[in-house]
Amino acid sequence: MRQAMTLGAVVALLSGCGDSEPPRAGGATTIDDRTSLAFAQPAPNLTPEQLTLHRVGDSAFAAVFVPGMAPVNPGLGPLYNNTSCNGCHLRNGRGMPVMGTGPQRTQLLVRVSLPSGTLNHPNGAVPVPGLGIQIADQAVYGYTPEASVALSWEESSGTYGDGAAFSLRSPRIQITPSDGSSLPPDLLTSLRLPPPVFGLGLLEAVPTSTLRAMEDPNDKNGDGISGRLNEVWDVQAQALAPGRFGLKANSPNLLQQSAEAYVNDMGVTNPLFPEPDGTHDLSRTTLEAAAFYAQSLGVPARTALDNADVQEGEKLFRSAGCESCHRETLETGDHPLPELAHERIHPYTDLLLHDMGPGLADGRPDGVADGNEWRTAPLWGVGLTQTVLPYAGYLHDGRARTLEEAILWHGGEAERSRERFRAMSAPDREALVKFLGSL
Numbered sequence: 001m002r003q004a005m006t007l008g009a010v011v012a013l014l015s016g017c018g019d020s021e022p023p024r025a026g027g028a029t030t031i032d033d034r035t036s037l038a039f040a041q042p043a044p045n046l047t048p049e050q051l052t053l054h055r056v057g058d059s060a061f062a063a064v065f066v067p068g069m070a071p072v073n074p075g076l077g078p079l080y081n082n083t084s085c086n087g088c089h090l091r092n093g094r095g096m097p098v099m100g101t102g103p104q105r106t107q108l109l110v111r112v113s114l115p116s117g118t119l120n121h122p123n124g125a126v127p128v129p130g131l132g133i134q135i136a137d138q139a140v141y142g143y144t145p146e147a148s149v150a151l152s153w154e155e156s157s158g159t160y161g162d163g164a165a166f167s168l169r170s171p172r173i174q175i176t177p178s179d180g181s182s183l184p185p186d187l188l189t190s191l192r193l194p195p196p197v198f199g200l201g202l203l204e205a206v207p208t209s210t211l212r213a214m215e216d217p218n219d220k221n222g223d224g225i226s227g228r229l230n231e232v233w234d235v236q237a238q239a240l241a242p243g244r245f246g247l248k249a250n251s252p253n254l255l256q257q258s259a260e261a262y263v264n265d266m267g268v269t270n271p272l273f274p275e276p277d278g279t280h281d282l283s284r285t286t287l288e289a290a291a292f293y294a295q296s297l298g299v300p301a302r303t304a305l306d307n308a309d310v311q312e313g314e315k316l317f318r319s320a321g322c323e324s325c326h327r328e329t330l331e332t333g334d335h336p337l338p339e340l341a342h343e344r345i346h347p348y349t350d351l352l353l354h355d356m357g358p359g360l361a362d363g364r365p366d367g368v369a370d371g372n373e374w375r376t377a378p379l380w381g382v383g384l385t386q387t388v389l390p391y392a393g394y395l396h397d398g399r400a401r402t403l404e405e406a407i408l409w410h411g412g413e414a415e416r417s418r419e420r421f422r423a424m425s426a427p428d429r430e431a432l433v434k435f436l437g438s439l
Helices: 007-014 048-062 200-205 208-214 254-265 284-295 308-319 382-388 403-408 412-423 426-438
Strands: 109-113 147-159 165-177 188-192 230-234 239-243 353-355 373-375
Touching (some): 048 284, 165 188, 165 403, 254 284, 308 426, 353 412, 403 412, 403 426
Antiparallel strands (some): 147 165, 230 239
16 A cells, blocks of 8 residues: 655645745645656645545555456456556556566557447447457456457658657557457557556546637637547436547546446446446445546656756747647646645646647547547656656557657647757757656
8 A cells, every 4th residue: 555645745745835936737736756656646635534535546446356256356357458457557657568468468458440330329439349449358267358469560760850860660450359250341440558647636627618718629820739629428427528538538537437447448347337237346436436546646746947958948848839739737626626626737738639640640530539639648747657667658559669759750730849849959859858857
């Protein structure tokens, strides 16, 4: 069980911040931790009662599910991708771009659908017969996985404006159904890497009106940026709602995102996604505790604020236009967890969908998101990605091995920013990456 921060650290974090104080990434939820456990700490402003619930949620997040009617954590499968939340979100960070049945097990997921047919719900996907909307490449004893997925990489080369060479890789997957059947010729696939889970409660607390105000789907201001909210099915409300969570903003809130992960990734039915007869493996109490855990994690503070290269890199980040989508500052509104409400935060995202160009396109719609669109990934904590997990990947499918590669994959609305980065001198490129490393 993870331990709470010391009282001294809490007092230091909660002390008043004047105008001369550096911005706190997560407001009062910010933690001063740049270690491999930086994404796994509770917010320091939780009450003792909330901290207890956070620990219960921590246990739920770490719980390894088993098949059958076992006395502890029953309900795995029979078809699944991983056996626990931690199995994909190692140390609460990005996963590694691996697939298979070895010790690391699958951390990448393959979403699938058909381009036409009956949707599973409004603005949903068209399930693939025999596969559904996500390939389950693992199965409990006595069952057969839906398919196996082989992952390989294809390298391509390029050069910076100063002639320096770089290499990028893109994934290739081969899906082999276990029953020997052929895949539909019009099958749509999307390879996805689990994103970090800290700071999500704060993003949930940003008012929808704030996000709506940042939308510009028709680029009326002519800046080349045309972000928009996804519109997805809210299971509890039985209505469409703005999407916030997931790589294409395909979940409306953390409770539903948690429930979707349990049923799709682990085969664990729950109150939001029960069996046909209404029964379910997971209690509502446990589901809510897992969602609360994601809501109440702390956000790591920035580092190296006084470093000249970092300061120059921040200026270059802005001058390249990166902040057009990676909005530094947002303010939260009301939230059921008061400790998340009315905080000034610095997540570097607008939570909107943007066309990222053909290089990153998966060709698969998700809600109103088309095959070229992805939600702007928050950049807070990105500098700790490979401190938390050394071989973690960047971007939606883990293809980028470094932050430089992640930038160079940007296209579509971000192409102009990418080209400004590519044209920079080597010292300027290094400074911009150092700035990202400070987040």
